[in-house]
Amino acid sequence: MREYLRRTADEGWIIDLSPEGHRPDVSTRIFPGVKHRLCIGIFVRYGEGDRNTPARIHYASVSGHRSDKFKQLASLRLDGPEWTDCSTGWRDPFQPEGADDWLSYPALGDLLPWHSPGIKPNRTWVYDPNPDILRKRWRRLIRSADHEKATLFKETRDRTVALLALPLPETPAPPDTLHEAVPEPRIEKVAYRSFDRQNLLYDPRVIDFPRPPLWQVLGGGQVFTTEQHAQPIERGPALVFTAHVPDMHHINGRGGRVLPLYRDRAAASANLTPGLTRLLSRRLRLPVTAADVIAYIAAVTAHNGYTTRFAKDLQTPGVRVPLTNDPDLWQRAVRLGRQVIWLHTFGERFVDPAEGRPAGPPKPPPDQRALVRTPIRGVNGEDMPTDICSTPRRPRSL
Numbered sequence: 400m401r402e403y404l405r406r407t408a409d410e411g412w413i414i415d416l417s418p419e420g421h422r423p424d425v426s427t428r429i430f431p432g433v434k435h436r437l438c439i440g441i442f443v444r445y446g447e448g449d450r451n452t453p454a455r456i457h458y459a460s461v462s463g464h465r466s467d468k469f470k471q472l473a474s475l476r477l478d479g480p481e482w483t484d485c486s487t488g489w490r491d492p493f494q495p496e497g498a499d500d501w502l503s504y505p506a507l508g509d510l511l512p513w514h515s516p517g518i519k520p521n522r523t524w525v526y527d528p529n530p531d532i533l534r535k536r537w538r539r540l541i542r543s544a545d546h547e548k549a550t551l552f553k554e555t556r557d558r559t560v561a562l563l564a565l566p567l568p569e570t571p572a573p574p575d576t577l578h579e580a581v582p583e584p585r586i587e588k589v590a591y592r593s594f595d596r597q598n599l600l601y602d603p604r605v606i607d608f609p610r611p612p613l614w615q616v617l618g619g620g621q622v623f624t625t626e627q628h629a630q631p632i633e634r635g636p637a638l639v640f641t642a643h644v645p646d647m648h649h650i651n652g653r654g655g656r657v658l659p660l661y662r663d664r665a666a667a668s669a670n671l672t673p674g675l676t677r678l679l680s681r682r683l684r685l686p687v688t689a690a691d692v693i694a695y696i697a698a699v700t701a702h703n704g705y706t707t708r709f710a711k712d713l714q715t716p717g718v719r720v721p722l723t724n725d726p727d728l729w730q731r732a733v734r735l736g737r738q739v740i741w742l743h744t745f746g747e748r749f750v751d752p753a754e755g756r757p758a759g760p761p762k763p764p765p766d767q768r769a770l771v772r773t774p775i776r777g778v779n780g781e782d783m784p785t786d787i788c789s790t791p792r793r794p795r796s797l
Contacts, residue, residue, distance in 0.1 A: 624696070
């Protein structure tokens, strides 16, 4: 088809409506119900045409929220500066000519094919660092008068105090109302924002979109990768990793998607393209595991050097991962990536004391810790909190 168009037309324009890839976030889709990639193609022939000279093909993309895409389409002109020339080979993809290397790298979704949006409660009071505060909020809600519940609950289009909810994994079916007889809810640790872990009221009645499939694969070996696939990436790490189920806005505070490493909680079935580890093992002449693959991805993408190197390419949303055939480089990247994920997960994954990765939150060596040069005026050590969730002790006179 590409050769036919290049022979039949003299010039063409391709408008990529889905640079986010297959099955992007619904808010980015031109047609909400269509999961496949879409584009607009405009081809013209001047006079008789020239079947022996390939047509000039120009490419542009629109990204962001659906409303942003319509605004970009309304301002797009065929002679505008947004267009980039495509490759000229008869059967070459209708993609920018200068992006051959970038487009040859597999997209993250090609390596980790199953993905899901993160959890989306649509109310912030269900999150807090302190589980005791969540229990107090819960008791206040269920003990409140009926006419107060809707306001305290924060009703939305998808969840009201009268709307039934399906149970979450490993929880009994919830009652159909919120009243004082309801037992205290289960509380789970979640990845709220990048490197910001909080607690969540784990009850489907107060979470609009709980994403049960993510909870079903939560286990001791699971690693969740979060990708900003709907917005351009300008700085910082391209990917963030966590051991806990992430919020939808976990990365960069904007909607992203979650790509688990495993499809089950026992970490027995890897969420990798079939045959990927065999192919890599054959090319590298090394045994390659799913854990090695995610560590390599972390080493390549989870730093500012990646976003700086591919800044222009990342203006079209979607992370791609350069793969290497060099076994020494692969092994160095895997070692580094294990360190990265150990840090991102607060010492809960890739624990190996022999490699300097003990279990528990990483701590800097004594000579790298922050120095207290000036004490807080009017406060002594006894008045300070004992942990992140405790309340400072006040002097008795107050």
